[in-house]
Amino acid sequence: MIRVLGRSSSSNVQKVLWCLGELNIDFEHEPEYGGTFGRTKEPDYVSLNPNSLVPTIIDDDFVLWESHTIIRYLGATYGQDTLWPTAPRARALSEKWMDWNQSRLDNAYFPAFYELIRTPPVDRNKSTIENAVKTTSKLLIILDNALSETGFVSGERLTIGDIVFGPTLHRWFNLNIERPALPAVTEWYQSMLQRPSYAKHVAVELS
Ligand SMILES: N[C@@H](CCC(=O)N[C@@H](CS)C(=O)NCC(=O)O)C(=O)O
Incomplete structure (x- = not known):
């Protein structure tokens, strides 16, 4: 199951959540990272995303940050017939x-x-x-x-x-x-x- 780490008010988190929704993929959103939640400078988070920014996703053992790269990854992996133009x-x-x-x-x-x-x-x-x-x-x-x-x-x-x-x-x-x-x-x-x-x-x- 894909996990998405990052506060719901972040535009970069929102676009990843929307993308997952359009792809009809089950995912877990863990919103208590970033903004007033903090936690992004804690060692556990920094080991996933050294920028201390949100979003970060974890797909099984695959960790990824940068929202647009995440969207490209999700499209290429799960959206060949939908969001991802193959040509x-x-x-x-x-x-x-x-x-x-x-x-x-x-x-x-x-x-x-x-x-x-x-x-x-x-x-x-x-x-x-x-x-x-x-x-x-x-x-x-x-x-x-x-x-x-x-x-x-x-x-x-x-x-x-x-x-x-x-x-x-x-x-x-x-x-x-x-x-x-x-x-x-x-x-x-x-x-x-x-x-x-x-x-x-x-x-x-x-x-
Ligand atoms: N280029 C990065 C930018 C990430 C970014 O700047 N995220 C903001 C929220 S939109 C952030 O983490 N701000 C600090 C915080 O929320 O604590 C991406 O697209 O993922």
Whole structure:
């Protein structure tokens, strides 16, 4: 049985849980690691993940960290007919969005999330929020154009490339900010909300 270690409020944990749910795999979630739970600097955890970050998964005797690598591993191992595009070019088009999410979008939006959700109102930096919203809005137009073609980031079904956007877009649509019209991104988000595993693991109260 796969074990997932990491707090439920972590976006990187959420995407792994959602991925497992979409793959219909039985797993055990051990949420009491990271954030206010601590424990990630204890020797037992450090021996699994020397970064003291979440998530970490354990599949039998196989230990893995880095959420996007975990999602690739789960897709390749358990999702050949579903989340994992087997043709190299189709997979590359899906994986491209995973890297783009991690290297561009997450860095852009996170300051707005941090200020608005994890910072007391009196300490919030308005210009940090404005800059983050402005940069993220521009990036999301790129995603909107891609999603407007087939409804998913690559091809005509949900793949690993879509999974990584789950937490970011849930947060984006639930922050108290002005958002540009993004019809395809909005439609993607609305349709994900209908998926039981997304609703359970990702579409939760922001914290
Ligand atoms: N690149 C790593 C980043 C992991 C990461 O930064 N995790 C955050 C939570 S999203 C963390 O562990 N923060 C410290 C904590 O929760 O104690 C991944 O994708 O797994």
